Amino acid sequence: MSLTRKTAAELGALIASGEVSAVEVTQAHLDRVAEVDPRVNAFLHVAAESALEQARSVDARRAAGEELGPLAGVPIAHKDVFTTKDMPTTAGSKILEGYRPPYDATVTARLREAGLVILGKTNLDEFAMGSSTENSAYGPTRNPWDLDRIPGGSSGGSSAAVASYQAPLSTGTDTGGSIRQPAAVTGIVGMKPTYGGSSRYGLIAFASSLDTPGPFARNVLDAALLHEAFSGHDVMDSTSIHEEVPPVVEAARRGDVAGLRVGVVKEFGGEGYQPGVINRFREAVDLLESLGAKVVEVSCPSFTYALPAYYLIAPSEASSNLARFDGMRYGLRVGDDGTRSAEEVMALTRAAGFGPEVKRRIMLGTYALSSGYYDAYYGSAQKVRTLIARDFEAAFHQVDVLVSPTTPTTAFPIGERADDPMAMYLADLCTIPANLAGNAAISVPCGLAEEDGLPVGLQIMAPVLGDDRCYRVGAAVEKAFEDRWGGPLLKEAPSL
Amino acid sequence: MSAITRDEVAHLARLSRLALADDELDHYATQLDDIIAAVARVAEVATDDIPPSSHALPLTNVYRPDEARRSLTPQQALAAAPAVEDDRFRVPRILGEEA
Numbered sequence: 069m070s071l072t073r074k075t076a077a078e079l080g081a082l083i084a085s086g087e088v089s090a091v092e093v094t095q096a097h098l099d100r101v102a103e104v105d106p107r108v109n110a111f112l113h114v115a116a117e118s119a120l121e122q123a124r125s126v127d128a129r130r131a132a133g134e135e136l137g138p139l140a141g142v143p144i145a146h147k148d149v150f151t152t153k154d155m156p157t158t159a160g161s162k163i164l165e166g167y168r169p170p171y172d173a174t175v176t177a178r179l180r181e182a183g184l185v186i187l188g189k190t191n192l193d194e195f196a197m198g199s200s201t202e203n204s205a206y207g208p209t210r211n212p213w214d215l216d217r218i219p220g221g222s223s224g225g226s227s228a229a230v231a232s233y234q235a236p237l238s239t240g241t242d243t244g245g246s247i248r249q250p251a252a253v254t255g256i257v258g259m260k261p262t263y264g265g266s267s268r269y270g271l272i273a274f275a276s277s278l279d280t281p282g283p284f285a286r287n288v289l290d291a292a293l294l295h296e297a298f299s300g301h302d303v304m305d306s307t308s309i310h311e312e313v314p315p316v317v318e319a320a321r322r323g324d325v326a327g328l329r330v331g332v333v334k335e336f337g338g339e340g341y342q343p344g345v346i347n348r349f350r351e352a353v354d355l356l357e358s359l360g361a362k363v364v365e366v367s368c369p370s371f372t373y374a375l376p377a378y379y380l381i382a383p384s385e386a387s388s389n390l391a392r393f394d395g396m397r398y399g400l401r402v403g404d405d406g407t408r409s410a411e412e413v414m415a416l417t418r419a420a421g422f423g424p425e426v427k428r429r430i431m432l433g434t435y436a437l438s439s440g441y442y443d444a445y446y447g448s449a450q451k452v453r454t455l456i457a458r459d460f461e462a463a464f465h466q467v468d469v470l471v472s473p474t475t476p477t478t479a480f481p482i483g484e485r486a487d488d489p490m491a492m493y494l495a496d497l498c499t500i501p502a503n504l505a506g507n508a509a510i511s512v513p514c515g516l517a518e519e520d521g522l523p524v525g526l527q528i529m530a531p532v533l534g535d536d537r538c539y540r541v542g543a544a545v546e547k548a549f550e551d552r553w554g555g556p557l558l559k560e561a562p563s564l
Numbered sequence: 565m566s567a568i569t570r571d572e573v574a575h576l577a578r579l580s581r582l583a584l585a586d587d588e589l590d591h592y593a594t595q596l597d598d599i600i601a602a603v604a605r606v607a608e609v610a611t612d613d614i615p616p617s618s619h620a621l622p623l624t625n626v627y628r629p630d631e632a633r634r635s636l637t638p639q640q641a642l643a644a645a646p647a648v649e650d651d652r653f654r655v656p657r658i659l660g661e662e663a
Contacts, residue, residue, distance in 0.1 A: 170640040263620045277619045306626040307619075376603035387580065394581070396655050401646035410656040415583035422582070431576040432596060435568065438579075448606040450616030455609060457617060489595055490602055506620025532620070 071096040076142045076236040076290040083141035086130065090123035090141030094185050097143040101187065101234045104564045109209045110219075110229040112148050114188040115155050119143065122185045129183075138293055140183030145229040145238035148189035149196055150176050150281070151270040155186075159272045160194040160204040160222075163393050163400045163421025173270020174305065175239060175281050178298040187235055190225030194423045195390065196246055196274045198222050199495035202486050203425045210482070211254060213522055213561050217479040220250025220495075223284070227254040230284050232564055237294050238284040243275050244378050245475075245499025247282045248511035252474035252525025255513045255557045257291045257542065258284045260499075262532050263506035264309035266295075267302035275385035276307070278378075278503045286558060288512060288543040292320035295535070311533055314508075319536035323543025325359045330541070331366035331467035336498045342477045344517025348524040349473045352514040355548050356471070356541075366463045366470060370455035374500040377452035379493060380436045380445050381504070387433030390426065393418065428489060457505040464531045469541050472498045474511040474525030502529050510538035512545055513557040523557060567600040568593060 071079065071093050082088045098116050105111055126141040146152065149159050151169035158164045172180070179186060193203035201209040201224025209224045211217040212232035219228040223240030227250030230238050240247035242260035251258025259282045266281040273279060283294035295316050302308045332353055337346055357363045395401035395417030396410070403416035422430070436445040463470055476497055485491040502509040511525035526545060530537035550556055570593045577584045577592075584592070638651045647654035 167644055170636050170643060264623075303628055307621060307623060309621065309623075370609065373606055373609055376605045379599065379603050380606065391581075395646060397653050398644035399646070404647070404656050406656075408656055409660075410658045411581065412583075413656045415578075415581045418581050419583040427580075427582055427584075428592060428595060428599075430580045430582065431573065431592060432599060434576050434580050435572075435596070435600070438576075444607055445600075445603070447616060448610035449603075450618060451610035451614040452606050453617040454614050457620070490598055504620070 072100045072233040074236065075287055076139060076285060077293060079142045079236060080138045080140065083126065084130070084136050090126040090185065091120060093141060094119050094123040094143055097187060097235055104232050105234060107210065107215060107564060108212060108228050108232050109207055110145065110190055110225040110232065110234060111188045112158060112191050112206055112225065113156050115186060118154055119185050119187050122180070126183045126185070137182050137297070139297055141185060142237065143185045143187050143235050144179060145188065145190045145226055145235040146176065146179065146186050147192055147223050147226050147239045147241060149192055149241055149272045150239065151272070152176050152186070152189065155189055157189070157272070159196070160192040160206060161421065161423070161426070162205040163417070165400065167399055171270060174267035174302045175298045176270060182297040184297065190223070190229055190238060192225055193222035194426050195272065195386070196222040196241055196243055197386070197425050197429055199245070199249055199492055200485065201225060202482060203423055205423055208482055211479045212564060213254065213479065217481050217522070218253070220253040220479065222246040223250050226284050227251055227256060227258065230286055231256050231558060231561065236286060237290060240282055240284055241271060242280050242282050242503065243278045244382060244503050245496040247284065248474050248499045248509060248525065248527060249495055251284055251511045253479040253523060255523030255561060256284060256286050257288050257510065257512050258282065259291050259295060259510040259538060260502060260508065261295060261299060261535050262309070262508045264307050265313065265535065266299045267305045267308050269302055269304035273389040275382040276389060277385060278382060280503070286556065288323070288539055288546050289317070289320040292316040292539045314533055314536040316536050316539045319540040320543045322540055323547055325356055325361040325541055325544045328361045328469065328541065329467040330356050330361045330363045331463055331470045332363060333371065333470050333472045334365050334367045335369065335371045336472040340476050340494065341473065342517060342519065344519045345473050345475070345477060345524050348515040348517060349526065352526045352545060353471065355545065359544055359548055364467060366467060368459035368463055368501070370452060370459045371501050373452045374456055374504055375493065375497055377449040378496070378500045378504060379432070380449035381453065383429040383433035384436045384446050385433070387430045387437065390430055393421065425489070453504045456501050460501070460505045460507060460531070469537050470529040472527045474498060474527040478517045478520055478522035478524060498527055506532050508532070508535040508538050510542050512542045514545070514549065515557065516560060567604070568597050
């Protein structure tokens with residue numbers, strides 16, 4: 069079997085035992101990138117030289133008798149919203165074209181410490197604002213299942229890279245669903261950890277109270293291994309939590325649901341949901357029941373207000389966070405001809421450097437925070453945030469995990485929602501509540517919709533610091549489905 | 565009735581330091597109006613007795629020891645600057661002509 073088809077855990081074991089070298093594994097993936105990425109456009113930057121250098125260092129450490137971690141020498145694709153001091157970091161924006169940060173994000177540093185081999189930086193919606201990766205200033209990424217469709221977003225380069233076997237692992241960030249939704253529509257696993265469980269230091273900020281780094285992988289165990297590798301307290305992030313990383317790898321290996329109480333969120337389903345999505349979701353719920361879970365319906369009435377609250381809170385925070393891109397200290401500067409004031413240069417720079425969605429959100433956030441509108445918009449949204457946390461709290465008195473479809477529809481065609489912001493925003497309908505309350509949530513594949521043959525994701529939500537429950541349930545569902553399907557869902561994807 | 569007028573969008577663009585063309589203002593006015601009309605629903609349930617949450621975690625005043633540590637050198641800090649002069653960021657004039 070080709071090295072690019074293996075799981076991260078398998079590759080780590082092969083490298084640790086010396087059966088294959090990290091250099092061979094890295095070269096196989098670089099070859100795959102060269103072969104398929106001209107069609108997929110998952111990568112904004114491929115760092116072949118530094119990847120091979122890191123691989124050689126892993127091989128040398130092994131040869132010297134050093135004991136290696138489970139992911140040492142395993143290639144990874146890194147979302148281009150994390151700073152990397154040896155590679156460009158653009159956040160998918162023209163305003164940061166060619167920018168080389170002077171420091172590594174904590175997530176980047178931890179990948180390097182774990183011996184992971186960073187193949188390059190992946191495409192995203194500009195500043196992680198979007199659900200399709202069409203908002204990138206560097207062109208859309210394509211879904212490996214159908215190159216005319218979106219790979220989800222904002223972490224669409226990372227989902228597409230893993231789904232097209234260019235890397236066994238990738239990083240993402242999830243502010244309103246930006247890991248779970250791309251995972252769902254490309255048939256892979258994506259996890260949003262508990263807020264504060266993974267560091268935001270060096271993650272270019274979109275909405276700081278929501279942004280959460282997390283892993284993508286082709287199976288639940290690999291996602292857990294990556295989750296463990298980069299999570300844990302970071303003194304450089306003031307919202308980083310002190311609690312130990314939940315036992316996610318052990319949970320992924322355990323994978324059973326006997327006696328577990330599973331709540332089906334009553335509010336997620338019905339109008340606006342694709343029939344094939346609902347059908348696959350119902351089958352997943354039946355499967356959980358057949359595996360010994362106790363399934364009940366749970367009502368979370370405030371969840372229907374999560375989407376509007378999010379589209380006030382996230383743009384408000386973004387309008388403040390993106391003020392730093394002013395063309396003064398780094399990045400693009402436009403119109404500095406000696407006659408214009410700094411303020412005029414800032415306005416010209418930002419108009420030229422930001423794309424339409426970013427401009428929309430900055431203005432929307434500025435509006436929601438303005439005097440006279442603050443109470444009605446931002447203030448009300450913050451109250452909804454309280455209601456959503458209360459709904460979760462009440463639900464987790466009755467059940468151990470909540471489940472829903474990850475997205476209302478499968479991957480839509482590129483261009484279909486590009487100039488209709490409200491239609492685009494609906495892609496995050498089911499994923500947003502976990503961001504507003506800070507909960508852990510995962511998406512795992514649960515089959516193909518009959519209408520279009522495209523992947524559907526099952527979302528499993530757990531309480532704050534209950535990340536291990538997501539992996540435990542996810543692994544149980546994965547095993548049962550793979551027994552039924554005769555292998556992973558991704559084997560149904562067309563070969564590129 | 566529209567929630568937001570073209571003049572208001574022009575004002576928001578100024579506050580946001582975005583030099584937008586006239587046709588862009590029209591386009592954004594329509595889109596922002598649609599979005600604001602949709603998100604205004606939050607007011608339906610946001611009653612006076614509900615406390616606002618600004619954050620998912622109950623963290624306040626996070627401190628760390630005030631210890632001197634290595635930081636970026638001037639060369640590193642200035643490496644990505646659009647314009648540099650005498651180890652400083654060179655910027656366009658920040659005061660009015662008469663100042």
